[in-house]
Amino acid sequence: MSADELSAAVSLKNWLQKHGGGFNSYVKFKQASSGFDIIAGENIPVDTQIVSCPFSLVITKDQAQKSLLEILNVSDNFGESWSERQWISCYISLHWISGTEESAPRSLSHFSYFNSLPSPEKLRTPLHFNTVEREAFKGTNLYGATLDRERDWFSEWSQCHDAIAKTKAEWVATFNWEKYLTAATYLSSRAFPSSLLSPTPSLQPSTSTGPVLLPGVDSLNHARGQPVSWVITYPDANATETAVQEPTISLVLHMPAAAGQELFNNYGPKPNSELILGYGFSLPNNPDDTIILKVGGIEGKKWEIGREARGAEGLWNEILSSMLEDPESIPTYEDQLDASGALANMVQAVLDRLPTEEGDKNADIRPEVAMMLHDYLEGQRDVLHSLLAFAQGKEDAAIEIARNEGVDLILKDD
Template identity: 25%
Template sequence: MPVHGARRWSSAASAVAASVDLRGWVKNQGGFVWSGLHVVHSGSSHGMGLVATQDLPQGSTIITLPRRIPMPMPDPENAAVLAPSEGVICEIANRVPEELWAMRLGLKLLYERAQKGSYWWPYISMLPHSFTLPIFFSGVDIESIDYAPVTHQVKKRCRFLLQFSSELAKLESLPEEIHPFAGQFVDSGALGWAMAAVSSRAFRIHGVTNKLCSAMMLPLIDMCNHSFQPNAHIEEDLSRDAQDVSFLKVVTKRNLEKGSAITLNYGPLSNDLLLLDYGFVIPDNPHDRIELRYDGSLMENARMIAGLSRTGSPPFSSPASWQVDRLKQLGLADSGESQKVTLGGPEEVDGRLLAALRILHAESQEPLERRELVSLQAWGVESMVSSDNEERVLRTLCGLGAIVFNQFKTTIEEDEAKLSDKSLAETSRIAVQFRLTKKRLVVRVLESLKKRLMDLRAVRAEFQ
């Protein structure tokens, strides 16, 4: 099975050598590593990964980790058993926004890296020295991403790292015995390395109550690359209260043939998150979306591009009061985070955007009174206000897709030509690949909308 998503590594030869010691360490700590499991470096396009060197049947265990091996964030509720320096780590981590959860565990990683004789040193010593995440891109490559939601997040993360490193500089006054980094100065580069190591490798494990636990670093398991059709999955041992039993294990979901890469599903992630946290993108990602901010003027422009007259209804930028009431129920009448809508993903069009356009194209509120708001957010004959309304909605969505597509500074052909240049730097290549996936996503959405429009017209013609 091909590896669909793999993180880039530096120092590949030394990393492979270190991984041999890591496998031995896992075994020495009471874990299990299947003898046919090998670490490989498959080049710059796929990085490091785990491969089966023998056939293996479905349901076989590949890796088992006892509970002492995963590296979690210290629990502040167990302050009585924490070292004073670990208590400082917990206090610092509380200053980090929840959305940057990787930085919280990254502080623990930096803490362990600074400790002499750290239990996790065999694992930490084989981590990559550098990553190709956007926070390490040049300014030119960041702008080359050409997609505002992601460039905004990259710049936001970079600003945080600079500001947070200034805060950590104040720790210099602490005695070395309680300094979380053993008196070492942690700059923005070290913080970025730790955040990248965690975001691209940590897992969030669900307990028996299905409650989300804090993120954990899972040595060796985190070398499995990503696929939306994985051949293995992580199982949690339900008897994990015992200290000496297995905590987590990787088990095959189907028969593996010799040479198969071991893959896990990191989750239904968009290319935005894959790029920001892992440093790669997936062509034709079924979970990818284009993020937009709902705006009446934007919808009005989309209607005009579609060649639609208003037929007596008010401009989308100044909807009637009964339309405003419905938009408020959708959370689209006021400014704020709730106004984010999307194109793409399994549903093709954000349900709230679909409902909003059906409301805006309605000539009166009477037909809407027979429709529940939930129904308006779905595709299907039962959800239509009328066939004429639906045609206008689909044409407006096509106009919106055209606006989005034309906002990119380059064409698909120009991006493809750039990617054919073998001298293109790796970070530049990733940036171009990302924006190309977004353009192709818009094209796929437009093709799907046009098909829906043709099908609708065919049905209408049949009954005329």
């Protein structure tokens, strides 16, 4: 661990503690390729609180907006069309363009937190891939999602840049696309839904929730199925001065950990497509992998299909319905044969478009990106092959129906 990295970790721990949060004394920081890993400095028993963050340090859209309006000295209708990502990403960026911590406006209060995050060259989401790495995903849904995200985020940055330029012309040159991209990546890779801040914390977002950053609490990496709890603690009006003075959110691990073992959070079930695009890592043989399929000509509806053809019945019903002249009629075996053939052809076309794996053969593709490519393609192919088996099962069922009706079908192989 370099001196700067060690200093950043110590600064984060001291800053959290100063404001009423902090890490358990068992917790240690360990250098990793992506920044820090959180490890057990000694044996940790079950049900241990690992880290806590006071609500006053949580970064929300409202907090970011209030700070920016104050710093820019503008009216409340400034940025009225901005998204939550724009407000929070601009708030993050201002920490890098407004001067040092000592000279910056007081409302920019998260220097210790942002200084502890991975530097831009350590980020591994697709918008940080080099050209060869990005092209290795061509032919996948993730490739298109990367282009869409880059276009959307660049448009957001342009809007923010133009608005800020009218009030702080001296910041125009330094508030560049690279800074916004880094800030937006921090948000995509570290944010949790604001529902975690409710009296009954939940990782399930809704239309009323937004992204929030939880300094310190977001330091732990993800492990699927890791048993954790989010605990909200409120001040006790009758407590002593040393007790909690404001609400805090804490992360509790329910599994013991041996000294030197990495400590993990649980971000919830996520497919590799989401993990790579939003976080910059993948899981081998991820059980939660899915693929999004869109049936042309059927109202543009998208279907998310998982391994073992999970969720395929809805897609099947849409395709089968499209074969019927009368939507109210009962499908015949011929309709089912046509639908199974259409589904198989669609799936095979998607399979044929997937790229080959050459990440381990190309020196321009970094090992961690090659691993993401491998894990992602493995999941996509497994889902698609399960869909082919699903389509074959529907064809077999249609043939059986025909035989029961006295029709002996002879099907030609393609």
